[in-house]
Amino acid sequence: MITTQNLTKKFDQITAVENLSLDIPEGEVFGFLGPNGAGKTTTVRMLTSLISPTKGNATVNGFQVGEHDIDIRRSVGLLTETPGMYDNLSAERNLEIYASLYEVEDVQGQVEKYLRFLGLWDRRLDVAATFSKGMKQKLAIARALLHEPKTLFLDEPTAGLDPEASRLVREFILEIKQQGRTIFICTHNLDEADRLCDRIGVFKTRLVVVDSPVNLRRQVFGRKVVFHLIQADQSLVDKIAGHPHVSEANLVENKIVATIEDPETHNPELIRILVGEGADVQFIGELRRSLEDVYLQLVKNA
Amino acid sequence: MNKINTIIRKEWSEVFKNRMVLFTTAFLPLILTAIPLGIIYATSRSGDFSGITGDLPQEFNAFCPENFSGGDCFQVFIVSQFMIMFMIIPLAIPAAISSYSIVGEKVNRSLEPLLATPITTTELLVGKSLSAIIPALIATWAGFTIFIIGSWFMIANPVVIGNFLDTRWLIAIFIIGPLMALSAVSFSIIVSSRVNDPRVAEQVSMIIILPVLAVFFGQMAGIIILNVTFMLVSALLLGLVDAGLVYLSIHLFQRETIITRWK
Ligand SMILES: Nc1ncnc2c1ncn2[C@@H]1O[C@H](COP(=O)(O)OP(=O)(O)OP(=O)(O)O)[C@@H](O)[C@H]1O
Ligand SMILES: [Mg+2]
Numbered sequence: 001m002i003t004t005q006n007l008t009k010k011f012d013q014i015t016a017v018e019n020l021s022l023d024i025p026e027g028e029v030f031g032f033l034g035p036n037g038a039g040k041t042t043t044v045r046m047l048t049s050l051i052s053p054t055k056g057n058a059t060v061n062g063f064q065v066g067e068h069d070i071d072i073r074r075s076v077g078l079l080t081e082t083p084g085m086y087d088n089l090s091a092e093r094n095l096e097i098y099a100s101l102y103e104v105e106d107v108q109g110q111v112e113k114y115l116r117f118l119g120l121w122d123r124r125l126d127v128a129a130t131f132s133k134g135m136k137q138k139l140a141i142a143r144a145l146l147h148e149p150k151t152l153f154l155d156e157p158t159a160g161l162d163p164e165a166s167r168l169v170r171e172f173i174l175e176i177k178q179q180g181r182t183i184f185i186c187t188h189n190l191d192e193a194d195r196l197c198d199r200i201g202v203f204k205t206r207l208v209v210v211d212s213p214v215n216l217r218r219q220v221f222g223r224k225v226v227f228h229l230i231q232a233d234q235s236l237v238d239k240i241a242g243h244p245h246v247s248e249a250n251l252v253e254n255k256i257v258a259t260i261e262d263p264e265t266h267n268p269e270l271i272r273i274l275v276g277e278g279a280d281v282q283f284i285g286e287l288r289r290s291l292e293d294v295y296l297q298l299v300k301n302a
Numbered sequence: 303m304n305k306i307n308t309i310i311r312k313e314w315s316e317v318f319k320n321r322m323v324l325f326t327t328a329f330l331p332l333i334l335t336a337i338p339l340g341i342i343y344a345t346s347r348s349g350d351f352s353g354i355t356g357d358l359p360q361e362f363n364a365f366c367p368e369n370f371s372g373g374d375c376f377q378v379f380i381v382s383q384f385m386i387m388f389m390i391i392p393l394a395i396p397a398a399i400s401s402y403s404i405v406g407e408k409v410n411r412s413l414e415p416l417l418a419t420p421i422t423t424t425e426l427l428v429g430k431s432l433s434a435i436i437p438a439l440i441a442t443w444a445g446f447t448i449f450i451i452g453s454w455f456m457i458a459n460p461v462v463i464g465n466f467l468d469t470r471w472l473i474a475i476f477i478i479g480p481l482m483a484l485s486a487v488s489f490s491i492i493v494s495s496r497v498n499d500p501r502v503a504e505q506v507s508m509i510i511i512l513p514v515l516a517v518f519f520g521q522m523a524g525i526i527i528l529n530v531t532f533m534l535v536s537a538l539l540l541g542l543v544d545a546g547l548v549y550l551s552i553h554l555f556q557r558e559t560i561i562t563r564w565k
Contacts, residue, residue, distance in 0.1 A: 084413070085412065100304065
């Protein structure tokens with residue numbers, strides 16, 4: 001559980017985070033989406049009590065930032081932007097050190113549990129320097145979980161990983177989500193935010209908007225519907241575009257792509273219009289706008 | 303306490319994998335113990351040194367006990383020269399260890415995840431400092447013990463050995479040594495906060511051995527005579543310097559400072 005009110009951080013002249021107010025309930029996966037330099041890492045550092053806010057309040061798992069800092073650090077896990085493993089030490093030794101710093105009672109048991117969970121058990125005696133980027137990232141995720149934190153902060157968990165490793169990491173995140181933990185993910189990867197997150201906050205120094213991925217797409221673009229015809233022409237497009245609930249229609253090869261306020265209500269009527277004009281409708285479908293477009297538009301306007 | 307222990311063991315398993323650190327910690331004490339022993343060995347076998355007192359600084363001659371022969375006096379002088387060099391050990395070892403341990407963490411970017419654990423910055427600082435000071439003191443004291451035992455076997459005149467074991471050297475080894483180790487650690491923490499190459503940090507931190515060299519040449523030139531007063535005044539000054547250096551290093555070793563200002 002995370003709440004913030006007017007959370008602000010200034011570095012000398014730069015304001016990195018301004019009046020951020022959030023309310024993330026327990027068990028939610030929250031995506032924190034913003035361009036480079038938006039202030040994502042700065043926000044995470046404030047919420048893990050690594051740096052103190054210039055202004056505003058925040059609580060994490062019920063603990064007040066700036067007052068119960070040790071309790072916060074005990075109850076959260078942090079995957080930092082760079083894994084920061086001790087390269088000369090084995091994977092197992094790396095985790096043992098952190099388990100004892102996190103006051104874990106059964107150090108060996110927890111280390112084994114998470115080495116196995118992330119598929120690193122067989123490599124546990126190898127020094128971290130010999131690990132690939134993806135393996136180091138997995139090791140860093142294991143490190144963030146050793147003390148079974150209620151809230152997990154993941155700062156760009158798949159940055160720099162290949163698609164296969166990214167997919168694996170996403171699967172782990174989904175599994176961790178099943179365990180009921182609150183997860184705060186900073187990411188540039190919109191597709192990832194779309195797949196993993198219950199809600200997304202688009203952020204650039206200030207919070208631009210917070211909503212579910214589906215609503216975000218709808219909110220900005222309406223919904224796009226594609227009509228596949230055997231033969232399409234501009235006169236058909238004009239007929240569709242003339243409909244009061246269609247904001248835009250374009251001809252793409254033999255397809256008409258239309259932006260429709262509420263496809264469930266208006267599609268039957270639009271199909272009747274097309275058929276009435278003699279068009280042969282093969283099939284129709286909704287075009288899922290990539291969240292990327294939504295995001296780029298939001299950030300551009302921010 | 304547990305966390306300090308974890309940090310110390312972590313530092314040792316990491317830092318001693320580094321050749322530079324290993325060299326400083328193992329070979330420096332070995333060489334600085336072996337050389338004076340070698341000189342004692344050589345001078346105690348080659349007979350008469352009665353004429354040699356003329357070559358020693360005048361002030362030192364005055365300081366050399368009446369009942370000492372020229373050879374005894376020479377041994378005492380040479381050894382007290384090397385005892386000063388010996389005091390490089392409690393400076394060089396902590397400087398090497400803490401430079402590598404702190405700049406190493408910076409290069410690895412491991413300070414942020416470390417600081418995200420429930421450890422306090424005091425525990426971390428104490429753990430890092432102890433991990434550098436303990437090996438330094440072990441090496442200093444072990445070297446001194448080996449030196450005393452070795453010279454026991456080689457020197458005929460027990461009064462000379464008594465001279466090695468007198469108050470001055472006990473103050474040096476047991477009071478000045480630990481104070482030096484503390485100043486070396488604090489100084490290298492200050493240096494490490496600004497430097498991103500462990501070798502550079504080590505080299506810069508080694509500036510701290512300059513005062514020891516000054517005393518070495520000072521005694522050789524007869525400007526400085528190591529008596530109890532000199533030792534006590536040095537210890538007092540060092541204590542004051544330590545207070546300043548520790549204050550500065552604590553000031554730099556704050557979570558927010560490390561995360562946002564250490565570059
Ligand atoms: N220690 C610091 N001193 C001064 N300015 C800083 C410091 N840390 C961050 N900033 C500034 O604050 C702003 C936000 O930085 P932050 O690292 O939080 O962004 P981010 O969203 O995590 O970016 P990225 O996607 O590149 O990781 C940037 O303009 C950055 O230059
Ligand atoms: Mg960042």
